[in-house]
Amino acid sequence: MKGRLTRALSGAAIVTLAMAAAPLLAEGPTDADLMNDAATPGDVLTYGMGPQAQRFSPLKAINASNVAKLVPAFAASLGGEKQRGQEAQPIVYDGTIYVTGSYSRVFAFDARTGEEKWQYDARLPEAIMPCCDVVNRGAAIYGDKIIFATLDAHMVALNRHTGKVIWNKQTADYQAGYSATAAPMVVKGKVIYGNSGGEFGITGAVEARDVNTGELVWRRPTIEGNMGTLNGKDNGITGKANASWTGDLWKTGGGATWLGGTYDPETNLLFFGTGNPAPWNSHLRPGDNLYTSSTLAIDPDTGVIKWHFQTTPHDGWDFDGVNEFIPFDATINGKPMKLGAKADRNGYFFVLDRTNGKFISASKFVMQTTWANGFNKNGRPNYNDANRPGAPGEAAKGSSVFASPSFLGGKNWMPMAYSQDTGLFYVPSNDWGMDIWNEPIAYKKGAAYLGAGFTIKPIAEDHIGALRAMDPRTGKIVWEYKNKAPLWGGVLSTAGNLVFTGTPEGYLKAFDARTGQELWKFQTGSGVVGSPVTWEQDGEQYVAVMSGWGGAVPLWGGEVAKSFKDINQGGSLWVFKLPR
Amino acid sequence: MISRRSLLGASAALALGLLPGMVAGPLGAAPLGKVRELGVLRVVVYKDNRPWSWEEGGRLTGLDVDLARAIAAKLGVRADIAELAADESVDDDLRHGVWKGGLLGFAPGDLMLHIPFDRTFAARNDQVAIIAPYYRESFGFVGAGGEVDLEAPPTGWRGHRLAAELDSIPDFYLIGSFGGILARDVTHYPSGAQAVAAVASGKADAVLASRAQIEEAVHGGAKLSLRKGPLPAFTSPGWDIGMAVKESSRTLGDAVEEIVAAMASSGEMKALFAPYGVEWTPALAG
Numbered sequence: 014m015k016g017r018l019t020r021a022l023s024g025a026a027i028v029t030l031a032m033a034a035a036p037l038l039a040e041g042p043t044d045a046d047l048m049n050d051a052a053t054p055g056d057v058l059t060y061g062m063g064p065q066a067q068r069f070s071p072l073k074a075i076n077a078s079n080v081a082k083l084v085p086a087f088a089a090s091l092g093g094e095k096q097r098g099q100e101a102q103p104i105v106y107d108g109t110i111y112v113t114g115s116y117s118r119v120f121a122f123d124a125r126t127g128e129e130k131w132q133y134d135a136r137l138p139e140a141i142m143p144c145c146d147v148v149n150r151g152a153a154i155y156g157d158k159i160i161f162a163t164l165d166a167h168m169v170a171l172n173r174h175t176g177k178v179i180w181n182k183q184t185a186d187y188q189a190g191y192s193a194t195a196a197p198m199v200v201k202g203k204v205i206y207g208n209s210g211g212e213f214g215i216t217g218a219v220e221a222r223d224v225n226t227g228e229l230v231w232r233r234p235t236i237e238g239n240m241g242t243l244n245g246k247d248n249g250i251t252g253k254a255n256a257s258w259t260g261d262l263w264k265t266g267g268g269a270t271w272l273g274g275t276y277d278p279e280t281n282l283l284f285f286g287t288g289n290p291a292p293w294n295s296h297l298r299p300g301d302n303l304y305t306s307s308t309l310a311i312d313p314d315t316g317v318i319k320w321h322f323q324t325t326p327h328d329g330w331d332f333d334g335v336n337e338f339i340p341f342d343a344t345i346n347g348k349p350m351k352l353g354a355k356a357d358r359n360g361y362f363f364v365l366d367r368t369n370g371k372f373i374s375a376s377k378f379v380m381q382t383t384w385a386n387g388f389n390k391n392g393r394p395n396y397n398d399a400n401r402p403g404a405p406g407e408a409a410k411g412s413s414v415f416a417s418p419s420f421l422g423g424k425n426w427m428p429m430a431y432s433q434d435t436g437l438f439y440v441p442s443n444d445w446g447m448d449i450w451n452e453p454i455a456y457k458k459g460a461a462y463l464g465a466g467f468t469i470k471p472i473a474e475d476h477i478g479a480l481r482a483m484d485p486r487t488g489k490i491v492w493e494y495k496n497k498a499p500l501w502g503g504v505l506s507t508a509g510n511l512v513f514t515g516t517p518e519g520y521l522k523a524f525d526a527r528t529g530q531e532l533w534k535f536q537t538g539s540g541v542v543g544s545p546v547t548w549e550q551d552g553e554q555y556v557a558v559m560s561g562w563g564g565a566v567p568l569w570g571g572e573v574a575k576s577f578k579d580i581n582q583g584g585s586l587w588v589f590k591l592p593r
Numbered sequence: 594m595i596s597r598r599s600l601l602g603a604s605a606a607l608a609l610g611l612l613p614g615m616v617a618g619p620l621g622a623a624p625l626g627k628v629r630e631l632g633v634l635r636v637v638v639y640k641d642n643r644p645w646s647w648e649e650g651g652r653l654t655g656l657d658v659d660l661a662r663a664i665a666a667k668l669g670v671r672a673d674i675a676e677l678a679a680d681e682s683v684d685d686d687l688r689h690g691v692w693k694g695g696l697l698g699f700a701p702g703d704l705m706l707h708i709p710f711d712r713t714f715a716a717r718n719d720q721v722a723i724i725a726p727y728y729r730e731s732f733g734f735v736g737a738g739g740e741v742d743l744e745a746p747p748t749g750w751r752g753h754r755l756a757a758e759l760d761s762i763p764d765f766y767l768i769g770s771f772g773g774i775l776a777r778d779v780t781h782y783p784s785g786a787q788a789v790a791a792v793a794s795g796k797a798d799a800v801l802a803s804r805a806q807i808e809e810a811v812h813g814g815a816k817l818s819l820r821k822g823p824l825p826a827f828t829s830p831g832w833d834i835g836m837a838v839k840e841s842s843r844t845l846g847d848a849v850e851e852i853v854a855a856m857a858s859s860g861e862m863k864a865l866f867a868p869y870g871v872e873w874t875p876a877l878a879g
Contacts, residue, residue, distance in 0.1 A: 097696075116697075139698040142680050142689055147696050164697070188678065214759055214783060259776045260768065265759055292760050297769045297776075404769065453828075454714050458639055458679035458686075459707035460730070460785075460803065461832045463765050 041156040041173065042106060047199055048278050057105040057546045060151045060196035061428065062505075064276040065340045068430035069506045070547045074554035075591060076509030080523045080533045083589050086555065087127035088537075091120060091584035095147075098563020099584055100426070102151040102196065102503060102544035104159070105557070111173070112559060112586055113149040113196075117163040119171060122586060124550060131176035135163040141187055143194075145565040150273070150426070151196030151544075153204065155224050160204055162193035168204060170227060180227035184208065190215055195273035199224055200283065200313045207270025207285055207335075217268035219285050219311060231316030235270060235287045237303045238263040243315055251318065257300035266298075267291035268305040272335040272426055277353070279340070280368055282319060283311040284353065286335035293465060295329030296404035302327055306334035308355055308363075310370060320370030324357045326393065329401045330384055330449075331420035332359040339438070340367050341431050343486055354485050356429055356440045358422030361388065364485050376488025378481055379423035380444040381472055383416050402449050402465065417446030419469045421565065425501065428544055432506040435526050437482045437491055439512045441500040444479060445573060446472050468571045477576055480504070480514055482529060492529030494522075498576040499566050503544025505556075513556060515541020517566070517577050521558050521587065539583025556589045624842035625668075628703055632670045636661035637690040637702035640676040643786035644809035644869050645707055648676075656805070657706040659865055660727070664704070667852045675702060683709060684718055691837050692720040703838065703845060710835035710878055721837040724846045725853040726876030727862065728805075731831030732763060734820040735807050736799035737792045743799070743820040748774055755779045756788040756797035762829050763788075763801035770826055786810070792817065805871045812870020833876035 042058050050056070051063025054072045062068050075083060091099065097115040104111040109130060110122045117135035122128065141164055152161040158170045158179055166185040171178055185191030190210040197206040203221040217235035222228060231243045237252025258266060267290045274285035290298060290305035306325035309318050325332040338355045345352070345364075353367035360382040364373040372392030384401070385394035402414050421443065429440045448468045455464025471477050478500030482491040502515035511532070512524045517540035523533040540562025547556045561584040567577065628634050638646035638657045646655040658674060665672035677690045677699070687708070694701040710726035736743050741753045748771050757764040759781040768776040782788040785802040786809070792800045793815030800807075801824075811817055836853075838846040856862040857875060866873040 137697050139695060139700075140676075140678060141697045142678060142685075142695055142699075143697075144681075190678075259773070260779055261781055262768075265781060292765075294765065294769070297765060297773075299773065454711060456683040456709045456711075456714060456832075457681070457760075458642060459645070459683060459709065459834065461709070461762055461829045462682070463762060464682060 041158075042154050043156070044199070044201055047155070054549045057103065057548050058154055060102055060153065060198060060273070061275060061337070062546060064198065064200065064278060066275040066337055066428065067339055067341065067433070068428060068504060068544070069433050071508045072547055072549055072554045073507065073509035074549070075507070075511065075547070075556065077511055077525050077532060079591060080509070080511055082591055083523070083533055083535070083556070084592055085535070086588045086590045088588070089120070089122045089127040089129065089586045091115070091118065091561070091586075096561060096582035096584045098146045098148040098542055099559040099561030100148040100150050100542050100564055101559050103546050103557045103559070103586065104152055104154050105546065105548045106154055109173070110557060110586065110588070111152055111154065111159050113152050113161050114584060115147045115149065115561065115563065117147075117149060119152060119159060119161055119176065120586075121173070121176060127586070127588065133171055133176045135165070135167070135169065137163065137165050138187065141165055141192070143192055146563050146568065148194050148564055150194055153197045153199050155199045158224065160197055160199070160224070162195065162197055162206060164192050164194070166191040166193045166208070168193075168197065168206065168222065168227065170224070182222065182227040184220060185210070195271060198273065198276060200276050203230055203313065205274065205283060205313065207273050209269050209271030214265045214291070215269060216264070216266055217270045217287050219270050219274070219283070219309070219316070221313065221316060233311055233316040233318065235268040235304050235309065236263050236266040241316055248316060252303050257303045259299060262298055265291060266302060266305060270335065272337065275337055275339060276313065277340040277367060279351065281313065282367065283313050284338035284340075285309050285311060286333070286338065286355070288333045288335055289325070289328045289331050293331065294404065294463070295327055295401065300327065306332055308334065308338045308365070310367070322363070322365055322370045322372065322392065324355070324361070324363060325359045330359070330416050332357065332422065334358070335426070336424060337428050339429070339431055341485065343436065345373060345486060352485070354431070354438055356424045356438070356442065356483075358418065358424065359384065360418045360423035362438070362440065362483050362485070362488065374488050376483070378440055378483055378490065379418055379442055381417040381446065382423075383446070403451060413448050413450035415446055415448055417472060418443070419445045419447035420467065421445065421469065421499075421569070425565070427501055427542070428503040430504040430506040430512065432512070432526055434508050434510070436486070437484055437526070439504045439506055439514075439526075440481045440483055441502065441504055441514055442479050442481055443477050443499045444472050445477050445499065446470055469569050469573050471572055471576070477573065478516070480512070480524070482526075494524060494529050494531065498580070499573065501540075501542040501564050501566055505545040505547060507547060513545045513558075515543065515545065515558055515560070517542065517562060517580055519560070519580065521545065521589075535587075535589065537583070537585065537587050539585070540577070540580045553590050558587055560585045560587055624703065624839070625844040625848050628668065628670055628845060633673050634665040634668055634670050634704060635673045635675060635700065635702040636665070637675050637677050637705040639707055640678045641784055642707065643784065644805055644871060646676065647786075656866060656869055656871065661704070661706060663856065663861075663865060664849055664852050668848065675700070683714070687718050687721050687837055692839050701839075703842065704849060705837045708835055708837040710833035710876060720840055722840050722843060722846050723835050723837050725850045726833040726835040726879045727853050727857070728834045729831055729874040729876050730834055731804050732801055732827070732829060733804050733807050734799065734801045734824060735789070735792065735817040737815070737817050738795070738798065740798035743818060744822055746825065747771055750799065751775060751778060753778060753799060754797040756782060756791045756800040758782055758785040758788050758802065761785065766824070766827060767801060789815070789817075808871045809869050833878050835876070
């Protein structure tokens with residue numbers, strides 16, 4: 014009670030201050046600050062610690078020689094009965110840590126004490142049935158605003174001092190199956206984000222809104238044949254109608270952009286991955302089904318697609334192509350190149366020329382890929398045709414196929430990191446497969462239906478999760494750390510020769526970036542499925558991560574569940590530093 | 594009516610009497626007793642599932658809605674009818690609608706209608722009891738305006754405007770069979786009722802849809818002709834539709850089964866279907 018009174022008073026104080034000095038308080042991170050985020054270790058302003066999302070910090074006060082001494086500075090609970098999966102990456106600015114929580118909540122904590130400054134709870138309709146838990150992956154910051162997406166497909170801008178709503182726009186209809194869980198990004202004064210939906214019948218799109226008003230600037234559908242818009246006017250269709258789709262299936266072709274994107278200021282390109290095509294049965298949709306399971310390069314000013322690369326043409330295994338495409342520079346065959354890398358659900362690590370989308374290489378980063386045996390020099394998979402799930406309807410029960418990776422992917426949503434020091438990518442991956450078959454006794458909306466049955470299985474005795482260091486120049490795995498339970502959290506790399514990631518078993522761990530040797534771990538009390546960050550404050554380096562088990566993994570049982578059945582739920586922000 | 598209700602009450606009490614441990618106080622754990630004490634039966638129906646349950650002019654209507662009200666009335670309680678948006682499978686819908694509820698607070702129902710009555714399906718959904726099969730559903734192929742030779746082999750429909758509900762068995766049959774020869778001719782609609790309506794309004798020539806969807810449209814004035822012969826290589830022989838209660842709600846399930854059985858034998862079920870133009874067809878398992 015007393016605490017509430019204090020908070021109310023401080024809220025009133027802020028309002029008074031705001032009236033007295035409104036222009037001052039409207040200040041905050043600018044477009045230039047966001048673009049420069051990777052080079053300013055005193056804050057964390059973007060999802061990915063820089064628009065390119067390399068998740069690399071130049072800080073080295075905490076390093077391989079002293080990380081073993083890392084201790085908690087404080088923890089802060091997200092409280093209530095609303096625990097479940099905490100997949101957010103913190104934003105740190107001006108003495109405040111901003112995190113999003115499960116059930117579309119935002120918290121502002123004092124970055125020195127962990128005391129809560131304010132909390133925002135989105136009012137969600139009870140009829141939402143999110144496909145893959147009630148997670149949120151983070152917020153964007155711009156000027157006086159904190160911007161995040163809600164499970165009922167709204168984009169909300171809050172005043173970062175008070176948590177009060179500045180604007181709140183519906184981006185899609187949750188009743189039609191749309192949702193939103195990814196962190197938005199701000200590029201050139203526009204909030205840019207993708208869409209998501211668990212229901213069949215949706216099509217993917219990327220949208221940009223004016224960061225100050227929330228009004229739509231452009232919209233770019235991801236499926237060929239659909240019309241894009243710019244400033245309320247038609248802006249050309251995506252691709253070429255019916256070039257890789259039959260009939261009217263392009264109207265409902267899938268390709269959701271549910272993980273958001275990255276941005277490269279050098280080439281002025283946004284990179285968004287797209288989801289798998291619909292319907293699930295690939296035999297009903299001959300063709301490549303563009304631009305599903307692809308990476309799209311989009312002009313942030315107009316929403317026009319500049320290039321595309323499809324990682325799983327004609328997907329038949331539910332291999333989303335949503336994974337982050339991270340720009341980096343390297344010398345390939347003696348030639349310095351502007352590149353980008355993506356570790357795909359399909360088990361391959363792709364390196365592309367980011368100026369034009371040209372294929373450079375695809376290397377296996379998981380134990381096993383049954384669906385294809387590598388990629389040819391044109392960037393097309395060498396399919397294993399016997400391993401494509403069969404067409405239903407031809408037999409009462411189609412034959413069961415063992416496919417690896419499983420549909421949860423060699424890598425799922427959790428972001429990898431790139432170290433500018435080691436030149437390696439650190440990929441949080443999982444080794445698992447699935448039995449998949451046509452299900453003759455399936456029902457949907459109370460009616461008979463041709464469904465697919467599946468069981469996810471481990472493929473190794475000792476692990477499912479594996480953090481792997483990949484050399485993008487050679488495609489070789491330099492080291493790997495194996496984890497019993499599936500890895501589901503993001504990765505951070507630092508100039509202190511360190512790589513951090515969390516485990517479902519509850520640990521935040523630090524590894525030697527060059528050797529993979531485990532140097533430190535701390536038990537946070539629940540599974541870690543968030544993305545760690547680091548920054549410098551008052552002359553000391555801090556590391557923060559969210560703890561709280563959940564996400565899509567616990568929703569699928571079977572043999573895989575044995576590795577995490579005893580993990581309890583939670584919901585906390587943990588902050589670490591070295592003792593003085 | 595009164596006599597039947599008191600009779601049912603007596604039989605339910607008898608059922609409760611066999612399990613005295615379950616009767617615990619005025620708001621006891623016995624589900625039937627609890628429903629009676631509260632005076633409300635929460636029934637979950639599908640959203641946008643014409644002719645079974647859909648909204649028209651802001652009002653919830655349909656066969657399942659009427660059936661839910663009839664069952665509640667016979668239990669002597671009020672019906673609280675909740676619409677549930679269908680998820681990827683009925684297995685998911687049972688989790689949301691019957692035994693667990695939604696993650697965002699959607700309260701599970703005491704009873705959910707329109708659940709397939711199928712042994713294999715029931716076996717893998719052991720958190721619920723699937724009861725009271727009340728209708729036999731199947732698919733039919735209908736055309737309007739004589740554009741399509743309905744009795745011809747499906748390959749003969751090439752070039753005609755065909756309609757189907759997106760992602761349904763009719764959809765998969767039309768776009769996937771016969772080497773996909775009809776794939777370009779199929780227009781997809783969000784529901785079977787809308788696919789049938791497209792034919793009725795001249796936007797399409799023929800549709801493959803459920804019998805209830807077709808009959809309700811015909812009742813509404815659509816001039817549709819039905820293919821009489823079976824569809825070659827069509828794998829769905831039809832299915833029974835029943836209801837679900839929580840596995841621990843057998844007392845309620847037993848009472849509902851008795852009500853539904855009585856409605857079937859008395860002709861009340863047939864009468865309930867008649868205003869929608871749907872001919873009541875008893876479930877094979879019924």
